[in-house]
Amino acid sequence: MTQFVVFGVLVAAALAIAAVADRRRDPLPTRTSYAVPEQVHRGDFIRPDAPWLVLVFSSETCDSCARARRIADPVASPKVAVQEVDAVRDKALHDRYGIEAVPTLLIVDADGLVVGRFLGPPTAADLWATLAELREPGSVPPGCDHGASDL
Numbered sequence: 001m002t003q004f005v006v007f008g009v010l011v012a013a014a015l016a017i018a019a020v021a022d023r024r025r026d027p028l029p030t031r032t033s034y035a036v037p038e039q040v041h042r043g044d045f046i047r048p049d050a051p052w053l054v055l056v057f058s059s060e061t062c063d064s065c066a067r068a069r070r071i072a073d074p075v076a077s078p079k080v081a082v083q084e085v086d087a088v089r090d091k092a093l094h095d096r097y098g099i100e101a102v103p104t105l106l107i108v109d110a111d112g113l114v115v116g117r118f119l120g121p122p123t124a125a126d127l128w129a130t131l132a133e134l135r136e137p138g139s140v141p142p143g144c145d146h147g148a149s150d151l
Contacts, residue, residue, distance in 0.1 A: 034101040034119060042112045044093060047081035052131070053108040054080060057099045059087040068103035068121035075131060107134065 042048035045055065056072045058065035069084055076082040085093050087102060107116030107130060116130045133140045 034104070035098050036104060036106070036114065036117045036119070037097040037099075038114050040097060040106070040108055040112050040114065042108070042110070044096070045081070045085075045108075046083045050079060050081040051110050052080040052135070053106075054082045054127075054131075055106040055108060056082070056084045057087070057094060057097075057102055057104040057106070058084055059102045062102050064121045065103040068105055068118075071121060071124050071127055072105060074124075075127060079135075080131065107131065109134075 040053075040055070042053065045053055047053070054072050054075055056065070056068050058069060072082050072084075085099075087094050087099075093099075101119055103118075103121055105118040105122060105127070106114050109115050115134055118126070122130075129140050
């Protein structure tokens with residue numbers, strides 16, 4: 001009987017120590033998303049008169065940022081301005097718009113409204129399909145929206 005009492009006290013002490021240790025441990029940081037601006041001032045960027053603006057918020061030390069730039073550059077046209085916004089060179093713009101993660105790619109309309117967004121490099125198909133759908137709604141067949149549903 002004494003053995004059971006001693007065993008019970010030891011189990012209770014172990015549970016108490018584990019509970020105290022668990023409370024002292026810092027909780028793991030959880031981040032499920034990053035803030036993305038809903039609107040930008042077109043005058044802060046190139047070609048404010050262009051109907052569309054694709055912004056690539058990036059960093060020179062980021063491999064996926066280079067991929068995002070390579071994907072975004074070909075969409076440039078008379079109607080679509082494309083601008084890279086580097087974290088060091090353009091720090092003031094990163095700060096102004098609260099960009100915390102790169103690459104962040106934004107598609108902005110003529111009024112400065114962010115109508116498309118990608119955190120991380122999009123595929124070329126996703127970017128082209130999103131721009132096509134924005135420029136001409138209904139141009140992307142059903143089931144092929146490639147991220148345009150995030151708009």
